[in-house]
Amino acid sequence: xxxxxKLLLAARDCLLTKGYAHTTVRDLVAASGANQASINYHFGSxxxxxxxxxxxxxxxWGELLFAVIEEPHDASDEPAARVEALWGRIIESxxxxxxxxxxxxxxxxxxxxxxxxxxxxxxxxxQARIALARAFAGLGPDSDPGEVHxxxxxxxxxxxxxxxxxxxDPERAPTAKQFAATR
Numbered sequence: 651x652x653x654x655x656k657l658l659l660a661a662r663d664c665l666l667t668k669g670y671a672h673t674t675v676r677d678l679v680a681a682s683g684a685n686q687a688s689i690n691y692h693f694g695s696x697x698x699x700x701x702x703x704x705x706x707x708x709x710x711w712g713e714l715l716f717a718v719i720e721e722p723h724d725a726s727d728e729p730a731a732r733v734e735a736l737w738g739r740i741i742e743s744x745x746x747x748x749x750x751x752x753x754x755x756x757x758x759x760x761x762x763x764x765x766x767x768x769x770x771x772x773x774x775x776x777q778a779r780i781a782l783a784r785a786f787a788g789l790g791p792d793s794d795p796g797e798v799h800x801x802x803x804x805x806x807x808x809x810x811x812x813x814x815x816x817x818x819d820p821e822r823a824p825t826a827k828q829f830a831a832t833r
């Protein structure tokens with residue numbers, strides 16, 4: 651494995667365990683076995699290395715989320731049961747991938763000072779709006795774009811709020827049944 655690949659793997663691991671703000675150059679060097687100069691040589695700076703790893707993790711997070719959202723369901727299910735099952739799969743995914751969700755939330759704070767991260771998040775949110783509008787409201791490619799945006803934004807806000815509760819207070823976070831029952 652090349653030094654560059656080792657650094658990316660180390661950055662990924664540090665982001666998942668320590669977070670963006672608490673990862674130091676010393677952490678990256680220790681985890682990768684590379685020297686400090688190789689960070690600047692391959693990436694330009696610690697921040698650029700972490701941003702690249704963050705982009706990769708954000709892509710992984712999106713793929714996991716979209717797989718859960720787009721998972722086939724039984725067409726004979728009642729709409730309420732289908733929605734409850736979908737929220738249930740989302741909750742399970744949040745709980746199974748806590749570190750990845752925390753990194754995603756932390757990236758929002760990083761967006762304040764980093765336009766590249768901000769654009770990455772905005773692009774991911776647009777993809778999530780489309781997928782959520784399709785999954786929850788049945789809106790597809792032929793639907794009115796404004797309607798897709800509005801419905802997707804609604805469900806994205808619900809998703810982010812639910813994820814926040816599952817991450818910070820998992821014992822009192824709503825169940826899928828509770829969450830699906832409120833409209």
